[in-house]
Amino acid sequence: MASPITPFKIDIPDAAIESLKAKLSLATFPEEVPVSEDWNYGVPVSDLKRLAAHWKDGFDWRASETRLNTELPQFTTPIEVDGFGSLKIHFVHQKSERPGSIPLLFCHGWPGSFLEVSKILPLLTKPEGKDDVSFHVVAPSLPNFGFSEGPSKPGFGIRQYSECLHKLMLRLGYPKYVTQGGDWGFMITRIIGVEYPAHCLASHLNYIRSNRPTLLKHPRQYFNYLLPLSKREKDGLARTEWFHSQGYGYNTEQSTRPATIGAALADSPVALLAWVYEKLHDWTDAYPWTDDEVLTWISIYLFSTAGSAASVRIYYEAQNTHPAPRHDARAMEYNAKVKLGLSSFPKDLRVFPMCYGRTLGPVVFEAVHEAGGHFAAYEVPELLVGDLRVMFGERGGARDVAGLWRGE
Numbered sequence: 001m002a003s004p005i006t007p008f009k010i011d012i013p014d015a016a017i018e019s020l021k022a023k024l025s026l027a028t029f030p031e032e033v034p035v036s037e038d039w040n041y042g043v044p045v046s047d048l049k050r051l052a053a054h055w056k057d058g059f060d061w062r063a064s065e066t067r068l069n070t071e072l073p074q075f076t077t078p079i080e081v082d083g084f085g086s087l088k089i090h091f092v093h094q095k096s097e098r099p100g101s102i103p104l105l106f107c108h109g110w111p112g113s114f115l116e117v118s119k120i121l122p123l124l125t126k127p128e129g130k131d132d133v134s135f136h137v138v139a140p141s142l143p144n145f146g147f148s149e150g151p152s153k154p155g156f157g158i159r160q161y162s163e164c165l166h167k168l169m170l171r172l173g174y175p176k177y178v179t180q181g182g183d184w185g186f187m188i189t190r191i192i193g194v195e196y197p198a199h200c201l202a203s204h205l206n207y208i209r210s211n212r213p214t215l216l217k218h219p220r221q222y223f224n225y226l227l228p229l230s231k232r233e234k235d236g237l238a239r240t241e242w243f244h245s246q247g248y249g250y251n252t253e254q255s256t257r258p259a260t261i262g263a264a265l266a267d268s269p270v271a272l273l274a275w276v277y278e279k280l281h282d283w284t285d286a287y288p289w290t291d292d293e294v295l296t297w298i299s300i301y302l303f304s305t306a307g308s309a310a311s312v313r314i315y316y317e318a319q320n321t322h323p324a325p326r327h328d329a330r331a332m333e334y335n336a337k338v339k340l341g342l343s344s345f346p347k348d349l350r351v352f353p354m355c356y357g358r359t360l361g362p363v364v365f366e367a368v369h370e371a372g373g374h375f376a377a378y379e380v381p382e383l384l385v386g387d388l389r390v391m392f393g394e395r396g397g398a399r400d401v402a403g404l405w406r407g408e
Contacts (some may be wrong), residue, residue, distance in 0.1 A: 003171065008074040008090060010065050010147065012303045014120035020269055020302065024056040027270045039281070040136070043274045051277065052270055054291050062368040064296040072118060075353055076147070079167050081160050089168055090147035090305070091140040092117055096125040098134040099408035102392060103174035105165060105192075106139040106356065109183020109207075110254075110311055111276045113146045113300050114139050114373060119381035124388070133392045133402055138177075140168055142184070143306075144313060150306035157321030158328045161314070175199060176404065180388065182207035182376060184314060190331035190360075202398045204341035204365070204388055206376045207348055210330055210356040218334075225357035232368065236344070236351030243349045247282060250275070254315035262309030265301075272308050273298055283374035285347035334361055339398050341365035341391040343384065347373030363388060364397025 027050075030036055036045040068074075073094050078086040083120055092114050095101070104124065106117050117139035119386060125239060143152030143164055151160075165188065171176050176199055181189035186207045193200045213221035229237070253261050264271040276298050298346040301308045318328070340361040345370065354366055367387045372380040392402040 003078050005077045005171070008076045008147065009069045010074070012061065012065065016303060021056050023269050024052050027052055029270070034246040041219040041280070043278050048270060048274055049275055051291055051294060055269070055273070055295050059292060059295045061299055064292070064299070068115070072114070072121070077168070078172055079164050079171065081164050082151070083405070084151045084156060084160060087143050087151065087164065089140055089143065089151045089164065090114070091138055091168060092121070093138050093172065094125045095123050095136045096134040101134040102402055102405050103177035104137050104187070105169055105177055105179045106137060106377070107165065107179065107181040107185030107188050108139070108142065108145070109185050110314060111279050111301065112183060113297070114141050115209060115297060115300060116375060116377045120377050122383050123381060123385040129387070133389050135388070136174070138169060138172060138174070140165055142314070145304065146300055147305050150310045155317065155321050157317045158187050158191050158331070159195070161188045161382070162195055164194050164262050166192055169199070176201055178204070178392070178401065180204045180206070181372065187318065187328065187331050190335070191328055193335050193338035194330045197335070200338055201401045201404070202339040202341070204343070204391060205375065206343045206345065206384060207350070208342055208344060208352060208357040209332065209350055210352060210359050213355055213359050221355040221358050225353065229353065231252045231346065232346070233353045235346065236353070238350070239347065239351045247260055247349070250279070254312040255319045256316070258312045258316045259309070263314055265312070266307055269302055272302055275300060283347070283349060284379055285345070285371055285373040287373065303332050305327040307367065314368040332360070334359060336362060339364045339401060341387065341398065343367045343369065343376065343387045345369050345372035345376050345380070
């Protein structure tokens with residue numbers, strides 16, 4: 001008997017909202033001194049005070065909740081993950097009315113969520129141009145994120161995340177599909193392509209992690225690597241160096257002691273606000289966040305099913321789960337079986353020359369953009385959707401993949 005797919009509406013208990021407001025009313029902030037207002041030291045105290053005050057007295061979670069429930073068709077279904085039992089997985093699922101639409105799995109990362117799909121969902125499912133390719137979109141909350149359950153024992157690594165999402169696509173009647181991912185979505189969709197290449201036919205990535213080309217493994221790309229760098233490539237490598245030298249502390253903590261930072265995130269909404277808001281500021285291309293946008297984003301973590309501490313465990317498990325530690329190295333190897341599209345945004349966290357990305361697989365689409373950061377689907381939705389339309393469109397490198405659903 002098939003497991004049920006159940007419609008879902010976000011409905012946070014009044015008690016949880018009241019608890020948030022009570023904690024915010026008792027919050028203690030650092031003294032405001034010159035260094036406390038310098039982004040080089042972290043989130044300015046004045047920003048934290050403003051956002052916390054608005055969270056307590058001005059922000060209307062119920063309005064955000066209603067909007068999310070209205071705009072995003074949400075569901076849950078139990079998914080059996082080998083060795084971990086059944087997990088109730090929350091997901092957005094919007095089908096296009098156009099015939100021949102392509103099933104697309106959208107995979108978020110940390111500190112993102114299913115919310116990231118909200119701006120691209122109507123563009124992908126209801127394109128205005130009659131010749132624009134369209135998609136059936138599935139955007140899960142990863143286990144331990146959003147309104148999905150999480151595992152209760154250790155060892156839930158990238159392979160398990162990939163297995164869970166692949167089984168979700170099968171449950172929804174999509175034996176063949178394509179993927180789109182950034183952040184952890186890079187790692188997870190890459191391993192989906194390794195583990196299930198007969199099902200995952202093409203992947204598009206907006207966060208490009210890759211190794212430097214080598215002469216023996218990638219001779220053509222190696223000679224491209226030896227060419228003089230353009231200004232854009234120099235700027236990208238400078239951004240990458242900034243991330244590793246100035247912005248990587250969170251990763252080290254979450255990869256080694258997730259329970260320690262998790263205690264702060266679970267107990268203190270101000271700690272959660274500071275920990276996540278820093279990334280929203282630093283990882284975007286001067287995106288003009290409104291306070292309500294920030295607080296909706298962070299409230300999803302605060303009110304999540306597994307709790308706000310649970311999401312950071314993905315870093316530890318990816319580093320320490322055997323037999324595939326270090327995020328599962330297969331994600332960084334060449335996979336000839338899955339067509340690949342790459343989109344590079346200047347304020348992402350790793351911005352390598354494009355020859356690096358070509359070491360990952362048969363690249364059939366590339367785009368280098370002048371704007372956008374780590375959360376491209378939310379920051380610059382039109383650019384990301386435009387890339388997908390070209391990649392899978394009539395003249396795109398993945399046209400033959402799209403043709404499977406058009407009956408060609």
